[in-house]
Amino acid sequence: MTSTEPTGRMEPPSTPTSEPFWEATKERRLVLQWCTECDRAIFFPRDNCPLCLGSALEWRPASGDGVVASVTVETSSPNPTIAGGDPYAVALVDLDEGVRMMSNVVGCPPGDVTVGLAVQVTWVPLSDGRNLPQFEPRS
């Protein structure tokens, strides 16, 4: 179900801070920043840990596994660049590393995405070689 062509969706900008995240996506690897002082993952990427404000941060591989914390299905005016004009699921996913990120859940009808659904990362290509992390029901 993973397409190989860019969809024309709004592509995220990349900042010097987040560049390692996006570089990893070129190899379809999900990485997260960790604060080495707090020993906690943080998201979204920053130059400082939002708990201790320290700058001892490092990038570590993420499992790619998570659970849907909430979901909404865009029905009345779905963005045509996301699913060709069809309804799609926008979800908040709690990753096993303890951080939450927004994403789409694909690979099942959007109405089947529920709170508590176990999901794993999958990828959709962007136009510049990067990939956007999405999620699908865990196999």
Next chain:
Amino acid sequence: MLGVSLSGYGDTSGRRRIPLGSGREQRGGPRGTERHQEEWARRVRRAIPPGTVSAVASLRGAAAIVGVADDASPTGELELSGRALETAMIVAALDDAGLTIADVDGICHVGSSVMMAEYLGIHPRYTDSTSTGGSSYEIHVEHAAAAIAAGLADVIVSVYAATPRSDRKRGGRGGPGRGRPPMMMMGPNPAAEWEMPYGIRMPMGPYALSATRHMHEFGTTPEQLAQIAVSTREWATMNPKARFQTPMTIDDVLDSPMQTTPLHLFDCCLVTDGAGAFVMTSAERAKDLKKPPVYVLGAGTCHDHQMISQMPDLTTTAGAVSGPNAFAMAGIKTQDVDLLMGYDSFTITALLHLEDLGFCAKGEGGPFVEDGKTGPGGSLPMNTNGGGLSYTHPGMYGMFLIAEAVKQLRGECGARQVGDAEVAVAHGSGGVLSCMSTIVLGTEGTLS
């Protein structure tokens, strides 16, 4: 009092958990959501140690709102726009107070208070460009009360005007929207990187995510959310300026087009032209002005995220801090409140306010509104002007909460007047459930 009210904040032990479906759910271990909630509770305790409120309790009764104005129309459009509309509101509010622009030495504006003052030709010694979205005007009241109490200004004006409906007709540029990155004027916006690529519809998508989670945790139903819109519409039938004035039913709400699940069209606020202004001065000076003063008894503010993906707990807003703080400063309890003006950008927004301000327990908002108690004749009149759902919603609606609360406390609301209203709460919500600000207002009788 504060310590007690916060002790349960973020505590999920009393929540009704709906069993997850079999097979797909995560296997064991502390989940991300719980960790978010634990962290939130820890942070609240760190940021707001008990006793903070008593240090500023002297604000109670120090300042008063002495003039208000607001305008909207059943067509959803106003004739004036821009500075002309803002100026008309300032003039009307000053006239309501029996003051003139020459009396004004403080100005609040969500854009630039400096530009606004230049346009008006005034040289204020107090200036406030606080902009937190819909809660900006409650914060303007809070700041103005503190400034007046400290002697930084004598007469402070805040103004708001927006004409999104007319602008659209005139072919003007809309706000940030789908496919258009948000403005970068305040620095890089992480939402462009971490949320917008997923096609979340703004602003309703984030509220829908909160509603879905609320339904999951507490069993809240679409019918219960719809009841809020129905009760609010009942009030709107008595506001001749309201955009929608015909009664509607729960079925009308549920039959309206689904926008982004679980929110239907009539769960969502309007997009209309609207404008308003208020004037504040000291309690001392207020006594000699045209209308009965409406005193600021309490104020509280808290914000806990900008992007919805960073909201610590999708079903508990920072109103659970701003509300108890404002109530503590005012020395009131929820049962003292005669009127709640609770920002209703969406039905779920108003429901969260009822819980977070303590009118009912967390998770019980659905059953609480079911009997229509927030409508006319109910025990907790809420959004008596018809709210953002049926009166007007130009974008930053918080100004209208204040105007209606003041008019109700003065007994100026005609058919929709709440009998013997003495204490009113204006609770603003800005961003995507991001920034909450609570103002407690009272008549002269509440000062003693």
